[in-house]
Amino acid sequence: MEMVKLLLACALLPAAASAAGFSLTIGPPVAAGTGTKVTKSRGASFAVRLEECEALDTAQIGGTAEGIVDGERRSAALMIAAAGSPGVYVVSQAWDQATQNRGVWVVSVNATCGKATAGAIVPMAAQGFVRDATKVLPRPATKAEVDSALKALDAATR
């Protein structure tokens, strides 16, 4: 039995090693490619890069926009598009600007690389994402963390 466990551990080791230190880096849209490879950046909110992921072909990324508009909790879909560089994505808002201006919004991004996970909560402002308040996590953000970030953003904008 011990031998079986050892074999299993050895078998899983490459997958674990390939995702060791897996994390997300958040940056401005310009970071997705300052050359001409990015075909369209208008409406882009920010860029995401998957770090320390050797299995980029199987990596996955997703997310939602979470907001408070007129006192009500809202969720909205995002547009996430691959940029010119491998593992780099451009996140764009899919909700209308008027709604953005009326309320406060954060974007919750999560990604997987093999069995490893990573996440980030990115507060949004009229000028773009709020770098100083962005939180990078070693897992997808919980609902409580998103709510907390929204409350903090709401308080900061009042």
Next chain:
Amino acid sequence: MKDELRDLPLVKAPDSIWTSIEASLDTSIKPQPRTWRPAWAWAIAAVAVAVLGAAAWYSLTRPPKPAWDVVRVDGKLTEHGKIQVGEWLQTDSSSHARITLNNPSVGDIGTIDVAPNTRVRMVASRPGEQRLRLARGEISASVSAPPRLFFVDTPASTAVDLGCAYTMKADEDGNGLLRVTLGWVSLEWAGREALVPAGASCRTHPKIGPGTPYFDDASQALQDALGEFDFSSGGESAVDTVLAEARVRDTLTLWHLLSRVEPAGRLRVYNRIVDLVPLPKGVSADRALQLDPETLKLWREELAWKW
């Protein structure tokens, strides 16, 4: 019946009858005068018909001359019109205008708001190039198009749209200021280039071109020192101020400075960038200091994550 006819008396016909009969006979046998039309007349007529036909065909089938829609507002008056290639649009102190960048081949790619006291000219509208000239005044562009499709020429630079929104000013002396609010713009002029992302600005000067870009939230001391360095031969003291005032985000400014300072000062700029953001993997210090284009590009793309 035959006998009755035979018994009728013979009466001589009047002379007038014979006269009229002879006149009729003369008319019917007189030859018509021959009308002669020379060959060249027929040729001219044929050419004329062909030319008229071709002109009509061309006018019916030619593509419309490129034009952008313009709405001009002067007080309470709103006027709708168009601006065509080669035409100028000028606003006075009480009027402003909005140009819609539309073209049958590229569709609607954005708008240009033309502020009062501004003079612009439509330079080109082709599938791969939409170009405006800002002679003086201020415009606000909001463009949703593939990169390097929309250009704004000013007396000291060309703003190359990379998918963005920005304002561009030019004064009577040709000095300009670009301020980007969304996406990024490349300012190019005589081989000199400045990349200006959202939240950043860049001044331009005739005969010099684009200055060094800076973030709008950079310290005033940094912005003033850059003005000295770019356009007033500020030299080392201006660079000292910029280095001392730079934050992590200001590596945008420092990266541009690296290739603009004198060779003797390059190492100081390099060291300050590395102090603020460690040199990323794949970027060689030696090559960066030699201003190797590929190395600088790679470095810039890494630094951009901090902008």
